[in-house]
Amino acid sequence: MSGCDAIVIGGGVNGLVAASCLARAGKRVVLLHAGGAQGGNSAQPLYALDPTIVADLQLTRHGLTFVARDMPLIGLRADGRHVVISRDVNATARNLAVHSQIDAEDWCRQRRDLWALARDLRSVWWDVGAVPPRRCEQLDRLQRLGAGAWLDFRFESEALKATLAWDAVAGSPFAAGSALLLVWRAAQEMCGLQGASAMPASNTFAGALSAAAEHAGVTVRANARVADLLMERGAVVGVRLDSGETLAAPLVFSTLPRGATLLRLAHGEGLDATERAALERTASRIGAADILLTLDAKPAFEGVPGNGRFVVAPNWESFAAAHASARAGRMPDEPVFEFVMPGKSAPLGDAMPAQAERYSIRIRMEPVPLFPVDGTDEKSLLAAKAIAALQRLMPDLLRHVVGVNVRAPGAIVEHDGCAEDAFDGNRLLADWRSRVSTPIAGLFLCGVSAEPASAVSGRAGRIAAQLALRGHL
Amino acid sequence: MRYDAAIIGAGANGLAAATALARAGLTAIVIERSDRAGGRLSTREFHPGFRASPFLDELAPIPQDIFWSLGLAQRGADLMPAPVSLALWPDRLNLLRAGGQSGAAALLALSAALAAEALAHALGEAERQPQKRLFFRPQPMPWPGVEAMLPSLNEILMRRDLDPDTAAHVAAIALSGRAADPFLPGGGVHLLAPGAGMGGMVAGGFGKLADALVRAARDAGAQIVYGLDASGIAHANDRLTGVTLADGSFVAARAVISTLDLKRTFLSLFSRNELPVPVARQVDNFRMAGSTARVLFAIERAPAMATAEALRGPIYVSPDLEGFAAASMSWRAGRIAPKLPVTLRIPSLMDPSLAVPGGAVMTATFGAVPHRPADGAWTREMRDVLRDMALGALESVMPGMAGRVSAAEIIVPGDMEDAFGTTAGDLWGGEIAADQMLDLRPWPDCPRTLLKGLYLGGSSAAAGPLATCAAGIAAARAVSADLKRGKLS
Numbered sequence: 001m002s003g004c005d006a007i008v009i010g011g012g013v014n015g016l017v018a019a020s021c022l023a024r025a026g027k028r029v030v031l032l033h034a035g036g037a038q039g040g041n042s043a044q045p046l047y048a049l050d051p052t053i054v055a056d057l058q059l060t061r062h063g064l065t066f067v068a069r070d071m072p073l074i075g076l077r078a079d080g081r082h083v084v085i086s087r088d089v090n091a092t093a094r095n096l097a098v099h100s101q102i103d104a105e106d107w108c109r110q111r112r113d114l115w116a117l118a119r120d121l122r123s124v125w126w127d128v129g130a131v132p133p134r135r136c137e138q139l140d141r142l143q144r145l146g147a148g149a150w151l152d153f154r155f156e157s158e159a160l161k162a163t164l165a166w167d168a169v170a171g172s173p174f175a176a177g178s179a180l181l182l183v184w185r186a187a188q189e190m191c192g193l194q195g196a197s198a199m200p201a202s203n204t205f206a207g208a209l210s211a212a213a214e215h216a217g218v219t220v221r222a223n224a225r226v227a228d229l230l231m232e233r234g235a236v237v238g239v240r241l242d243s244g245e246t247l248a249a250p251l252v253f254s255t256l257p258r259g260a261t262l263l264r265l266a267h268g269e270g271l272d273a274t275e276r277a278a279l280e281r282t283a284s285r286i287g288a289a290d291i292l293l294t295l296d297a298k299p300a301f302e303g304v305p306g307n308g309r310f311v312v313a314p315n316w317e318s319f320a321a322a323h324a325s326a327r328a329g330r331m332p333d334e335p336v337f338e339f340v341m342p343g344k345s346a347p348l349g350d351a352m353p354a355q356a357e358r359y360s361i362r363i364r365m366e367p368v369p370l371f372p373v374d375g376t377d378e379k380s381l382l383a384a385k386a387i388a389a390l391q392r393l394m395p396d397l398l399r400h401v402v403g404v405n406v407r408a409p410g411a412i413v414e415h416d417g418c419a420e421d422a423f424d425g426n427r428l429l430a431d432w433r434s435r436v437s438t439p440i441a442g443l444f445l446c447g448v449s450a451e452p453a454s455a456v457s458g459r460a461g462r463i464a465a466q467l468a469l470r471g472h473l
Numbered sequence: 474m475r476y477d478a479a480i481i482g483a484g485a486n487g488l489a490a491a492t493a494l495a496r497a498g499l500t501a502i503v504i505e506r507s508d509r510a511g512g513r514l515s516t517r518e519f520h521p522g523f524r525a526s527p528f529l530d531e532l533a534p535i536p537q538d539i540f541w542s543l544g545l546a547q548r549g550a551d552l553m554p555a556p557v558s559l560a561l562w563p564d565r566l567n568l569l570r571a572g573g574q575s576g577a578a579a580l581l582a583l584s585a586a587l588a589a590e591a592l593a594h595a596l597g598e599a600e601r602q603p604q605k606r607l608f609f610r611p612q613p614m615p616w617p618g619v620e621a622m623l624p625s626l627n628e629i630l631m632r633r634d635l636d637p638d639t640a641a642h643v644a645a646i647a648l649s650g651r652a653a654d655p656f657l658p659g660g661g662v663h664l665l666a667p668g669a670g671m672g673g674m675v676a677g678g679f680g681k682l683a684d685a686l687v688r689a690a691r692d693a694g695a696q697i698v699y700g701l702d703a704s705g706i707a708h709a710n711d712r713l714t715g716v717t718l719a720d721g722s723f724v725a726a727r728a729v730i731s732t733l734d735l736k737r738t739f740l741s742l743f744s745r746n747e748l749p750v751p752v753a754r755q756v757d758n759f760r761m762a763g764s765t766a767r768v769l770f771a772i773e774r775a776p777a778m779a780t781a782e783a784l785r786g787p788i789y790v791s792p793d794l795e796g797f798a799a800a801s802m803s804w805r806a807g808r809i810a811p812k813l814p815v816t817l818r819i820p821s822l823m824d825p826s827l828a829v830p831g832g833a834v835m836t837a838t839f840g841a842v843p844h845r846p847a848d849g850a851w852t853r854e855m856r857d858v859l860r861d862m863a864l865g866a867l868e869s870v871m872p873g874m875a876g877r878v879s880a881a882e883i884i885v886p887g888d889m890e891d892a893f894g895t896t897a898g899d900l901w902g903g904e905i906a907a908d909q910m911l912d913l914r915p916w917p918d919c920p921r922t923l924l925k926g927l928y929l930g931g932s933s934a935a936a937g938p939l940a941t942c943a944a945g946i947a948a949a950r951a952v953s954a955d956l957k958r959g960k961l962s
Contacts, residue, residue, distance in 0.1 A: 144659060175657045
C-alpha cells in the first residue's frame, strides 16, 4: 500500500484547486481522476471564480486567458427587444426603458439594494465565518421568499424578471429561499472577478489549473476511479480503487456530493439511520445539461449588442413550469437555458475533425430531469429542444452545425453513483465548516455541492484545504 | 359620541374583538355591511328543506381560553371535535383518527401545538409596546414555528417515515381547499394554518356560532350596526379620527380595527395617494388568490348511512402528492387541472337538521380552482365541469349516489368574494406561504399599521390563519394596551 499525505478524489476545478493548495503547503498529494481528460465542469462562463486562486496558483502564468470579460447578462426576447444587463448602470437603465419606464428609473436603486444585501451575504462566501448577526433579519426574510415573488416585488417588466430569474434557477422561483439565490449571485460577482462573468479562452482554464497542480507537485492519476474509502476507528486511512489497488493517506478530499461520498464511498459509516435517510432524500431529481454546438461559421445573429451570457426564457413562470416538469421526470415543454458564444476556437474534444477554425455555442439547460420517466432518448431531445429555440433567433443555424455534444445530467449521476444535493435555502446561510466537514475524521468535501449554491469558483477546494491544514495536520 | 374603538366587519374576528374591548370597559361599535353578522360563518337554505354552510365545513379551531373567555358555550355554541378522516384512492383507503397514536396523528398534533405556540406569541406581541428605532433595533425573538416550516411539506412528511398513503393523507388534510405544491420548500407552513380535519364543526351549523358571538358582544355592551358600509378611514395629522360611511355619516373613534383583508383595508378605505409608498408596495405585493370552490348537493332520498362512522369526517378523494403539485401548477397558470383535489363531506350525518327527513346534504370542496381563469371569466360550462367532477368523486365513494342528487349549487372563488368580500375569494386572507406567515404576515408590527390608531384584525393579520377569532382578540389587546399607555389620543 503506497502512502501520501492527502488524496483528492475528482479532477474538476475544485479538486485541482484543493490538490494544488495542499501541495503548495508541502504535502504529498495524489489526485485521483476517474476519467481521462481533466477540468470537470469548466466550460462555463466563470462569474464566481475566486480571484485569490487566480493569484495564489498563478493561473495567468500557467496560461489562463479570457476571451471575454465583463459579459453582460442578455435576456433574448422573441420580439427582438433584448434585455441587456451590464455593469454600466446607466446603460442598463436606458435599455430597460424600452420595457418599462418605472424599472428603468428604479434600476439604480434596485441595484444598490441588491448589492447592499450581497455585501452582507458575501461573508458566507468570502470568510469562513457566518453572516454578521445584525443583518440576519433581512436575510432570514429572503430565506422564506421565492425568487418570483421577490422579482414581482421589485420589477414591472416581464422581460427583465425572466432574465434575472436565471440567476435563481437552482431553485424553483416559487420555492422559499430561492430569492436568496439572486442575492447570492450578486455576492459571488462582487467577490469573484469584480465584474460580471468572464469567459476563459477554450481549455485554458482547465489547462492552467492542471499546469498549476503539476507545478505544485501534485501526482495526478487519470482513469483511477475510487471504489470505496478505507476506514479505521471512524477515521479515514486511505482509498481503494476499482482496480483493487489501495492508497493510504490520513486526509481524503472528495469532490463528489455529500450523499455520494458518505453513502457510496464511505458506506454510510458514522451515520445513524435518520441522517442516512436524510442524505438519500436530499439527492436532487433535477439537474443541468451541457450542450456544445460546434459550427463551421458564425451564424447570423442580428440585433444583439455584443457578446454576453444569453438567457432564453419567456417569463419567470417558465422557470417554475420547467422545474415542475423536471421534477416529475418530464422534459420541459419550453426549456429555459443560458448560452455563450466564445467565438473562434481551436477544435475541442476528440470527435471533431481537425480543422482550423470552429465556432461554438455552449448551452447550459436547467432544470432538466435526471432520468426522464418516458424513456425518451434524452440527449437528442435536449439538443433538439435547444436548437429549435435557438433557430428562432439565428435562422441559418442549422446549416452551420457540424457537431453536437450533449452531457446529460443522468450520465453524471450514473458516474458518481449519486445526484447532486437538491437546492436548500438553509445550506446557503450555513458556514463553510459545516459544509466542508463530515462525521468521518480526515474526510472533507470540496466539490461544488460544498459550495453554498452550485457555481464554479474553486472556493470549496481552497477552503477545504485551508481548514484541513489548519486543524487536522 | 366618540367610541374608543370602531370595528369594521362583524365576522368572528370583529365580534370577538368587540367583546374583548367591551369587557375591558371600552366603548366599541361594530360596523357591518350586510344585514347579518357572521361573515363566512353562515348557514343558509340552498334548496327547499336543505341547508348548508356555503363557504366552509370546518373551522380553524377556536383556542380553548378564547372560547371560554368569550362565554360562547353558555350562549349556545357547541364545538364538535374533529372526527376520523378518510382518504380514498381508486383501489384502497386510509383511515386517520384525530388524536390517535399513529405517526400522522402525532405530526398533526405537533403542528397544532406549534400553531398554538405561534398564536400565544402573536398575542404577546400585540400587547408589547412597539420598539422605537433608535441606533439599532434589538434582535426580535424568533417566532415559534418559523424553523419548522422552512422545508417542503413532502420533506416534513418523509422525515416522519410515514408510509406513502398516510403521507398523502396528511398532505390532503393540510392542503384541503388550497393550491400549494407539496414539493416546494417553505410549504411546511400549511401545517400551521389548520386545514380540514384539524379544526372543528359547530352543532347546528356555523350560523349558531355567529349567533353566540353576537350575543357575547351584546352582553358585554358592544354595539353592532348592520347595513352600513364603511367607505373610508378619516385621519388628520397622521392620527386616525374615525370611519366615514357610505351614506355620508361619520363614526368618530380613537382606534379602528379592520377585519377586512389587507388589500381591501388599504385599497378600499384609503385612496391610493393617501398611502405612503412603502405601504402601497407592501399591499400590492401581498399575494391573495382564491383557490377554493364548493359544490353543495341536496339528496332527497339518501340510503341509510347513520352507522358509517368513517363517513362523518372529511373524505379525501385521490389525494396524491404529484397530483397536488400538478393542480397547483395549473392553478398558477389560471387553468383547472384535469384532476383536482376534492374533499367530500356529509354534514347532515353530524347534524340531521340540515336536510329534510330521509335526505342528506353533501358538500365537495375543491382546491386549486383559479379565481380568474386565464381565458376570461367563469362560464356556465366551467361550473358544470366542477359539478361533474364532484359527482364523479361522490360516485367513487358511494356508487349510485350521483343519481339521487336532486339539486346542486356551485360556488367558485368569485362568488365567495361577492358574498363576504375577501379579495379574490381567498379564504385565508392571503396566500399561505413562508414569506406571508407569522412575523411577516403582513408586516412585522402587525396588528399595528403605519397609521396610528388603525389595526388589522382580520385573516390577513399574523394570528388570522392560526385560529378562529384569534386575530380579532390580538387586535383588541393591542388597542387596549395602546389606549392604556396613552398612545392614542
